[in-house]
Amino acid sequence: MSVTQTGEFGLIERITARLGPAAGGRSGAGVLLGPGDDAAVVAAPDARVVASTDVLVAGRHFRRDWSSPVDIGHRAAAANLADIAAMGATPTALLVALCTPPDLEASWVDGLIDGMVAEAATVGAGLVGGDISASPTLTVSVTALGDLAGLAPVTRSGARPGDVVAMAGRVGYAAAGYTVLSRGFRSPRLLVEAYRRPEVPYHVGPAAAMLGATSMIDISDGLLADLGHIATASGVAVDLRRNVFSLPDQLRNAADALGVDPYDWVFAGGDDHPLVATFPENTLLPEEWRLIGSVQVGSGVTVDGKPHAGPAGWDHFRAN
Amino acid sequence: MSVTQTGEFGLIERITARLGPAAGGRSGAGVLLGPGDDAAVVAAPDARVVASTDVLVAGRHFRRDWSSPVDIGHRAAAANLADIAAMGATPTALLVALCTPPDLEASWVDGLIDGMVAEAATVGAGLVGGDISASPTLTVSVTALGDLAGLAPVTRSGARPGDVVAMAGRVGYAAAGYTVLSRGFRSPRLLVEAYRRPEVPYHVGPAAAMLGATSMIDISDGLLADLGHIATASGVAVDLRRNVFSLPDQLRNAADALGVDPYDWVFAGGDDHPLVATFPENTLLPEEWRLIGSVQVGSGVTVDGKPHAGPAGWDHFRAN
Numbered sequence: 001m002s003v004t005q006t007g008e009f010g011l012i013e014r015i016t017a018r019l020g021p022a023a024g025g026r027s028g029a030g031v032l033l034g035p036g037d038d039a040a041v042v043a044a045p046d047a048r049v050v051a052s053t054d055v056l057v058a059g060r061h062f063r064r065d066w067s068s069p070v071d072i073g074h075r076a077a078a079a080n081l082a083d084i085a086a087m088g089a090t091p092t093a094l095l096v097a098l099c100t101p102p103d104l105e106a107s108w109v110d111g112l113i114d115g116m117v118a119e120a121a122t123v124g125a126g127l128v129g130g131d132i133s134a135s136p137t138l139t140v141s142v143t144a145l146g147d148l149a150g151l152a153p154v155t156r157s158g159a160r161p162g163d164v165v166a167m168a169g170r171v172g173y174a175a176a177g178y179t180v181l182s183r184g185f186r187s188p189r190l191l192v193e194a195y196r197r198p199e200v201p202y203h204v205g206p207a208a209a210m211l212g213a214t215s216m217i218d219i220s221d222g223l224l225a226d227l228g229h230i231a232t233a234s235g236v237a238v239d240l241r242r243n244v245f246s247l248p249d250q251l252r253n254a255a256d257a258l259g260v261d262p263y264d265w266v267f268a269g270g271d272d273h274p275l276v277a278t279f280p281e282n283t284l285l286p287e288e289w290r291l292i293g294s295v296q297v298g299s300g301v302t303v304d305g306k307p308h309a310g311p312a313g314w315d316h317f318r319a320n
Numbered sequence: 321m322s323v324t325q326t327g328e329f330g331l332i333e334r335i336t337a338r339l340g341p342a343a344g345g346r347s348g349a350g351v352l353l354g355p356g357d358d359a360a361v362v363a364a365p366d367a368r369v370v371a372s373t374d375v376l377v378a379g380r381h382f383r384r385d386w387s388s389p390v391d392i393g394h395r396a397a398a399a400n401l402a403d404i405a406a407m408g409a410t411p412t413a414l415l416v417a418l419c420t421p422p423d424l425e426a427s428w429v430d431g432l433i434d435g436m437v438a439e440a441a442t443v444g445a446g447l448v449g450g451d452i453s454a455s456p457t458l459t460v461s462v463t464a465l466g467d468l469a470g471l472a473p474v475t476r477s478g479a480r481p482g483d484v485v486a487m488a489g490r491v492g493y494a495a496a497g498y499t500v501l502s503r504g505f506r507s508p509r510l511l512v513e514a515y516r517r518p519e520v521p522y523h524v525g526p527a528a529a530m531l532g533a534t535s536m537i538d539i540s541d542g543l544l545a546d547l548g549h550i551a552t553a554s555g556v557a558v559d560l561r562r563n564v565f566s567l568p569d570q571l572r573n574a575a576d577a578l579g580v581d582p583y584d585w586v587f588a589g590g591d592d593h594p595l596v597a598t599f600p601e602n603t604l605l606p607e608e609w610r611l612i613g614s615v616q617v618g619s620g621v622t623v624d625g626k627p628h629a630g631p632a633g634w635d636h637f638r639a640n
Contacts, residue, residue: 032368036553037475038406038538039372039466044364048352051448052359053463055417057455086358097375097417097461128371131461135377141417141451141461143373146359155357218358233356 040128073115084146088209099135175269237298360448393435404466408529419455495589557618
């Protein structure tokens with residue numbers, strides 16, 4: 001059955017039915033008023049709310065023949081939840097605006113919603129509202145809200161020369177998976193799955209805020225590009241160390257087979273959504289964090305002291 | 321210059337430059353951290369945040385040959401701010417996810433942003449963040465946040481038999497303007513302008529909450545359709561009085577000229593975004609509110625005791 005056959009209100013009812021207590025009460029604890037009214041009401045315990053929006057466009061951010069609707073729901077939620085975590089906040093709620101071609105199967109929407117709800121549930125957040133419209137282009141716009149629990153937000157502008165640069169989560173895997181899929185392959189599974197569903201270590205975000213992180217960012221446009229944002233906002237230089245990135249055999253082998261420099265995936269791939277933060281030099285970091293570089297006087301981002309020769313990152317208006 | 325020529329980051333810089341203190345400091349007072357980081361931080365003074373999302377798709381919710389980009393910015397903001405007001409809350413912030421065809425003029429985006437910022441400024445809200453992507457379909461997804469100032473949210477479910485139904489703002493004007501434009505005319509100006517830029521009485525929303533409104537809704541799908549949501553959610557019937565809607569001459573004359581029943585615009589048109597609320601019978605209502613009907617035992621929405629024969633409202637997957 002297509003979304004046109006269910007109709008706008010039929011589709012909204014169908015979605016809402018997947019969210020309610022009957023579906024396992026997966027809404028977050030902070031949801032004071034969920035879907036079904038003009039707006040939702042979400043707890044903001046410390047009298048501030050963190051908010052971020054990301055949009056995914058079919059054919060550009062995802063392909064229906066490469067990922068299941070549940071995968072795409074996970075990815076759409078993760079891209080937004082990671083932005084909240086990168087401020088040092090804990091996500092509390094998601095809203096989604098879905099534009100669908102009239103002939104889209106309603107069951108595809110079910111899968112998308114299930115994926116979003118499942119991803120949000122990993123951090124205790126609920127899907128609290130949304131909007132639906134027909135459109136020639138399948139588009140998923142998500143807004144995430146979060147709570148700072150009394151801490152100052154960790155911005156991009158606080159890195160200081162002498163700080164260490166640390167990363168939590170994987171990088172390069174999803175970009176490798178994307179390349180594998182774009183060449184018509186369906187394996188290695190590790191890489192393809194990393195592209196389909198990012199594994200974001202959300203909890204390290206608030207933990208980094210408590211550890212005194214001086215800056216933090218979610219890597220969505222590539223390590224070099226996103227660390228460039230920190231360098232610019234903080235007025236510093238960032239130097240990364242190439243040999244600290246351990247590349248699993250599947251990634252090395254795929255790079256060999258495809259004739260790609262695996263470090264292009266590491267330095268320019270964004271779809272894994274690891275968190276990268278800077279910390280004062282002597283900070284004792286939990287084992288989720290891997291030291292990947294240092295903050296220095298100057299500007300720009302280098303690798304082992306030199307500019308990286310490969311692609312720099314992703315511009316959503318230009319092909320790379 | 322097209323958005324592809326400015327590039328993603330160039331376009332983001334261009335937008336951000338229009339929002340900053342240099343552009344008049346139009347961000348809301350509650351904006352603790354504005355655009356430029358992974359997420360914004362907005363004040364939520366009473367430890368709750370109201371949140372709603374609405375998406376506008378080119379060719380469906382607006383037409384670039386009918387409305388200027390500034391008009392469309394006003395409309396996109398208004399549709400979302402009205403949802404916040406309809407909960408009894410005061411809007412604090414907007415976020416926007418913009419999908420644009422690669423050949424869209426960057427100056428069009430400038431206009432859109434200016435319209436959104438101007439509309440938000442009327443209620444003291446700021447544009448705090450967003451996302452941009454290329455897409456074949458021009459789409460504007462907006463999320464609005466708001467503050468309840470300690471009051472309970474006014475939902476759709478509290479209407480009780482014996483309550484009065486009151487409306488603040490205009491209804492039918494925008495639908496008339498849409499019909500006029502769709503027949504190839506550009507006047508009467510009153511109607512065309514009403515379609516291009518809704519005049520939403522945002523302040524009556526929080527005021528209604530303080531007056532003890534038992535339910536409230538923003539009319540975006542038409543009076544009958546949206547009051548149907550209140551009737552269903554509250555388990556009551558709503559009866560409207562046809563003769564209380566005063567129709568200006570321009571609207572009557574346009575209806576005559578186009579062979580349309582003007583009450584179809586009044587009862588099924590949604591783009592004016594008036595607020596409709598129910599109040600206990602003896603509530604003394606300020607003059608912004610016009611009594612338009614009553615809440616009764618039963619179900620459904622009637623006009624002068626009978627079902628309305630015309631179109632009922634708007635389904636975003638079906639043509640009307």
